[in-house]
Amino acid sequence: MIGIFDSGYGGLTILNHIRQRLPEYDYLYLGDNARAPYGTRSFDVIYEYTLEAVNYLQKRGCQLIILACNTASAKALRSIQQNDINPDEIRVLGVIRPTVEVVPTRTRTKHIGILATQGTVASESYVIELQKQDPELVITQQACPMWVPLIECGEHMHEGADYFVEKYLTELLARDPLIDTIILGCTHYPLLQEKIEAFLANQSISAQSVSVVAQGEIVAESLADYLERHQDIAERAMAGSRGSCTFLTTESANKFSDSASIFLDEEILAKHIEYSVISQT
Ligand code: DGL
Numbered sequence: 001m002i003g004i005f006d007s008g009y010g011g012l013t014i015l016n017h018i019r020q021r022l023p024e025y026d027y028l029y030l031g032d033n034a035r036a037p038y039g040t041r042s043f044d045v046i047y048e049y050t051l052e053a054v055n056y057l058q059k060r061g062c063q064l065i066i067l068a069c070n071t072a073s074a075k076a077l078r079s080i081q082q083n084d085i086n087p088d089e090i091r092v093l094g095v096i097r098p099t100v101e102v103v104p105t106r107t108r109t110k111h112i113g114i115l116a117t118q119g120t121v122a123s124e125s126y127v128i129e130l131q132k133q134d135p136e137l138v139i140t141q142q143a144c145p146m147w148v149p150l151i152e153c154g155e156h157m158h159e160g161a162d163y164f165v166e167k168y169l170t171e172l173l174a175r176d177p178l179i180d181t182i183i184l185g186c187t188h189y190p191l192l193q194e195k196i197e198a199f200l201a202n203q204s205i206s207a208q209s210v211s212v213v214a215q216g217e218i219v220a221e222s223l224a225d226y227l228e229r230h231q232d233i234a235e236r237a238m239a240g241s242r243g244s245c246t247f248l249t250t251e252s253a254n255k256f257s258d259s260a261s262i263f264l265d266e267e268i269l270a271k272h273i274e275y276s277v278i279s280q281t
Helices: 012-021 043-059 070-075 077-084 096-105 118-123 125-133 147-152 160-175 189-202 216-229 231-238 253-264 275-279
Strands: 002-006 027-031 064-067 091-093 111-116 138-143 181-184 211-213 245-249
Touching (some): 002 012, 012 027, 012 216, 012 253, 027 043, 077 091, 096 125, 096 181, 096 211, 096 216, 111 118, 111 160, 125 138, 147 160, 147 189
Parallel strands (some): 111 181
């Protein structure tokens, strides 16, 4: 079974693509909605919560876990991989590495914008990893601290969200008008993608058209490639699978089911799990 973890709803934007690409596996999704957002929390807290989730998903039978959360990938993944897990038993992968491997091929101006949480921006993970791919890339980061709360509250589809979409995009493009590629470096942000693209289509700050990169397809393709290259892990993760998907949330199961059903465009029945239970794992 493959575990997918996020602070809340954001990981659904990754799960959706992974399930389309690899429908034969069983999936266990864990959204820590009760403690979201993670993006404004300290390194220690994000690491602690992410490690609890990894241990819990392993206990529930996952042999492979995707941190479908940039903040957790930036702040906790490396420590967990190096210090906390036995790679013979479980593998934990993130979403930043697959993204930085693909994006440099998509920019013409070599000017890239990163929209992410404060935690991801402060970690500089995207800047460091992208410049390893191509030292000539010019990277400008913009933290968007209001976007995840808007999405977790279900306000992202309404007019109020337009103000904050405009605010962060205007700030980003004013700092570098040559940006032609913007990475949605938080898995929640594709839920605002329509508004983001509508704003970009109407603005006149940059001369060139700006393309927006969401991570779902990229991560799904990278996972398929990883499983192809690691047949032993693929076999273990596949054992007994029936193509099922179970959803767990630390917040209200009803609220999660309603919102997730809209995001995934299918009927979801989530189960509630107390975060104190996850913490005790
Ligand atoms: N969806 C997450 C990310 O990709 C975390 C958002 C949050 O909880 O602040 O960064």
